[in-house]
Amino acid sequence: MTILVGSSPLRRALLTALAAALVLVASYALDPFRDFQLATVAAYLCATAGLTVLTGLNGQLSLGHGALMASGAYTVALAQDALAGAAVAPVWILVLTLLGALTVGVAVGAVVGLAAARLRGPHLAGLTLGVAVVVPSLATTFGATLGGEQGLPVSAAAPPSALGPTVPYERWQVWLAWAVTLPLLLLLTNLVNSRFGRDLRAVRDHEVAARLSGIDVARTRVVTFTVSAGCAAVGGALMAILTQVASPGSYPLTLSVFLLMAVVIGGLDSLAGAVWGALLLVALPDLARSVTALLPFPPAQAQRWEGNLPTAAFGLMLITVLALAPSGVAGLQRRAVRAVVERRYQRRVRTR
Template sequence: MNAFPPTLPAPRRSTLLRHLAVTAAAALLLLGLTYGLAPFRNYQLATMAAYLCATAGLTLLTGLNGQLSLGHGALMATGAYTVALLQNALGDAGFLGGWTLIVSLAAAVVVATAVGAVIGLVAARLRGPYLAGFTLAVAVVVPAIATTFDGVFNGEQGLGVAVPPPPAALGASFPYERWQAWLALAGALLTMLLLANLVRSRFGRSLVAVRDDEVAARLAGIHVARTQVLAFVVSAACAGLGGGLLALLAQSVSPGAFSLTLSLFLLMAIVIGGLGSLAGAVWGAALLVALPDLSHLLTERLALSPAVAQRLEGNLPLAVFGITLIVVMIVAPGGVQGLLRRLGRSARLSWSTRRG
């Protein structure tokens, strides 16, 4: 009998080591970047990291498994309200340290995973417009619960979130925005590391097989319904973490922050970034953060009355997102990441031709 523990096969072990090396390099690069950015830019970087958790999970669900979801904003709201309620409860009980953030974020992931499992069980039985309609109903119903049970969720005004200061070991003058960026980036890097390894695993291949042809996948021995439910569960966990991070960054949670518009933005973000690519999820998250600044800049350049400018700024992001989506689908059907990949192949081909 073999006394040695089983080891990973060489390809899988090398993939894990490569992903760990890339994650470590990205962490060092981002750590240095946070020291060079202004406080507001650090806050934007933290917001982008929170959105990245959700866009990466939605990429796995829609891009790799083919399940269309219009309700991921509601799953983010689930994680955000979980963090708000738990942080406030711990604060009222006199427990408000750095460890409470980990507990609250873990609880957000667990609750969002449970909600995602319920949604996934129903979604596995639906196809096409029926699946889109069901997730659309989720996007509308979940935020409405906060206004219905206003005694718990404080209605439209929402809840404040008790957030502890940065650890004392960082110093009394340590910028709070930099600490927020570190916290959100840690969650985003962990999410990307886990998803990258999951995509390269047997489960990841099953996701793609189910997306491409359910009948062929079933004949190959893949449990289609279970694979689809697990895809929804993983994606919901990522959305819950992203929503919880957003709650900690904004230090408040309200139904208006997780409306149907957010779900549409998330879906358009992964399409523009590159559907089915985790790197495309990064571009999509960056676009979600840059869009409000772009809309504000456009309204400032136009000579409009304050009332018209406010109304335009509220509707302009969706219009800009829609126009960007149309342009990207015409110019680069594979999204931003697909365009970059194509340009890279052309550059390598040109370089090899010159050397030859």
């Protein structure tokens, strides 16, 4: 994703097509469980990419993106229930529910963004934290509609018959998740490289200077929050489709905190950091299970370690990144690439 910055729209489109080809090859090479994990990375990537644009590129701190993911998940579940008796093909039900999740996320983001446009720093964090607390609790308050603690079932999207009868379900999940995520990333990359992208960075760097240069600061903040919320809702919708359930336990307050920590560790100043953050969100719990399985713990103690080890690892990584590499993993990646390019250039100069 780093090489997309500053490139032309055509080059970005070609690189997105290359990424799609790599995902396609990986879906055939991986086993079913790893395919499911790859699809989960795509779902998280929608949310981390939107959060990177909001927090990293526009400077608005959000602690409520887990709740925005929940809004997309419940929209899919409710829309599927509403369309259950309609004579609509399953693929169109899938498209309509995803569009519905995007619409709800944009609407919620616009409302919260209007309120957040006047807030800064801890006040904005407090507002989004309130959203993260309130939205999951609505599931228990309106249990008859939203299913209470058990949540609502989400029907599995079966592979279209055009793909053939032998396509494994997990491979179809990968194709579905990345078919939504990659175009979304392309749109975000074009957005942050456009004039609006320069405006949102200007607002982040100095609001007074941005206002004096003719930028509508309030409008920029609201639009950015709306775009970010829409991305999070799409990520939540994909997660509900992958896990086949929309429940408050899947989108707790800690998810919002983990999303923010993931984009900080990955790198706030580019969408490449969002990719690293999504990978961490999926890889760390799996790594914790592997480490716990190697330790001679009783089952109860092993379960506690498995639940707490990812949190501890996230915390340690966050402290290390803030102390040693504030630009995150993506910044280290850029530095390494730059060092390799400079070394090759110096070798060419010497040989001449």
